[in-house]
Amino acid sequence: MGARERVVSLAALREGEAARMDAACIRCGACFAACPMVPFSAAKDADPVGAVVGVLDLLAGGAGDEASRAWTAACTRTGSCNEACPAGVDPRLMLRLAKWRGSETGALPKRDARDAMARAKVFARLGMSEEEQARWL
C-alpha cells in the first residue's frame, strides 16, 4: 500500500467514530444526567434519553433538537459523562464531534461572539446566586 492510499481524511475518521458511537450507545442517558453543565444550560429540564438521541442525530448530520443543541453548546469537556457511560462510547468526544458536524450542516452556529457570550453566561452561573443571576444575566 502506497503512502497516498494510507491517507484518511478527518471527515472519514469522524464518520467511522460516529458509526461506532451510534452502534455502541444504549441510549441510557447517563452521560446527560452526569453532566455538570446541564443545570446551567437551556437543556436543564430535558429528557436525558431524548437529548442523547438528539446528539446522535446531530452527529449523523441531522438537526438534533433544542435540548441536544443546548447541551452540545454548553459542553466544557469535563469528562464526567465518560465516567458515567456504561458502554465505552466516549460521550465527551461524541459531543465534540456532534458540535463539529452541526457547525458544518448549519444545525449549530459557527463559533462567533454570540456563542462566546452564551458560554460566558454558563460559566458565570456556576459562581452566582439565583438572585445575582436574575440581576446580571
Ligand code: SF4
Ligand atoms: S452514557 Fe454512554 S451509553 Fe448511555 S446514553 Fe450516554 S453515550 Fe450512550
